[in-house]
Amino acid sequence: MTYTGDVRVGGPTAVRVLDDAEIRKVAVGPSDNNGYLVTCRRSGAQLLLDAAADPDRLLALVREGSGSARLDVLLTTHRHADHVGALASVEAVTGATLAAGADDADAIADAVGRPVRRRLVDGDTLTLGHLVLEVVALRGHTPGSVALALREPDRVTAPDAVPGRVHLFTGDSLFPGGVGATGGDPDRFAQLMDDVVARVFDRFDDATWVYPGHGRDTTLGAERPHLTEWRARGW
Template sequence: MAARIDKIVTSGTFSLDGGTWDVDNNVWLIGDDDEVLVIDAAHDASAIADAIGPRRLVAILSTHGHDDHIDAAPELATLTGSPILLHPADAHLWGQKHPDRRPDVDLTDGQVIVVAGIEGTVMHTPGHAPGAVCVYFPALGAVFSGDTLFNGGPGATGRSFSDFPTIIESIRSRLLTLPAETVVHTGHGDDTSIGAEAPHLDEWIVRGH
């Protein structure tokens, strides 16, 4: 059975720097009929568990530590017995939401995640958050960008622990080197592609300054 990509959208809030906003998050499931990887367990562990169904959950991979991307991760881990993966540079953000439950595995740049017979490579792409990562699956022609790259530009860098020049460098040196046809599956909103976003890098730099 070939690996496939499924998506559910969950709704909740994002809180940082004393503010709270309503958000819709994309939760990505990569796998086949037997096993699956969840990227960003957002808001609703029960809904994600329903989407997983009887499949074995290989891991819960968090693209970064903002609370809207991790709030359902501990509950989903308890329901499924699967480990939570997070880059250690976002341990402080994680701890603001889950002070009594740490992630199980530290993500590292270049780490390979295997699910349903295909490999995804972890790319450390700081800027939106210090420990932000993207995951590239060549066999699927897809990269899961979290909040690093969206349809229309880079993720937000106006709040604590974020930095605009850093996210631009992450996008320029890591994501835009992927094949132009690579589909970008984002943390919020619609998909895009590397080829659609690459021509606008200079515009983002001017706009960001």
């Protein structure tokens, strides 16, 4: 089945098989949050992005990836309540290390009653078995919002693979059609637009696949022509 990234609450998992990694996507909770599981195909190491709601569904997702409850890292893209509802439950079952942007980490820890041990800043890397994922800080939606970038190898054999393509998990900082909400604050909006342009569009090419915190996926190529329009619009 061709991966489209179009999922619904209660629906099946969308699965993308690459040479070194597998990416699984589900939608959970009343806000239709996307949860993503990244699995290293060589080692079985796993990372879950945004344990937002429905811990049973997310734990089932973890088992789909590894055949067990193995989960190495639980990364939360930002501190908003709709992204942390299942965090404590999933951590209690799996023992995964909690990770988040440094400027959101205390708020997340307070909300879930669990310590955030990996406090991430722009340019940090997370090693997941044989995979290396880069942290991209995108300030504005919240002060500590982070995205995560995974790059495919230069030589690929998987049917859905593209040499060197980046897979970018953006939380609520970048969606099809614009950047995330900034509460009507022009300074926060300008900060987020500046970060998205400098740290995403200026660095990664049009083939980059974008996995947002809600809704369907997109690519940088689909969104790049609209950057001037977004800035002029102001939201």
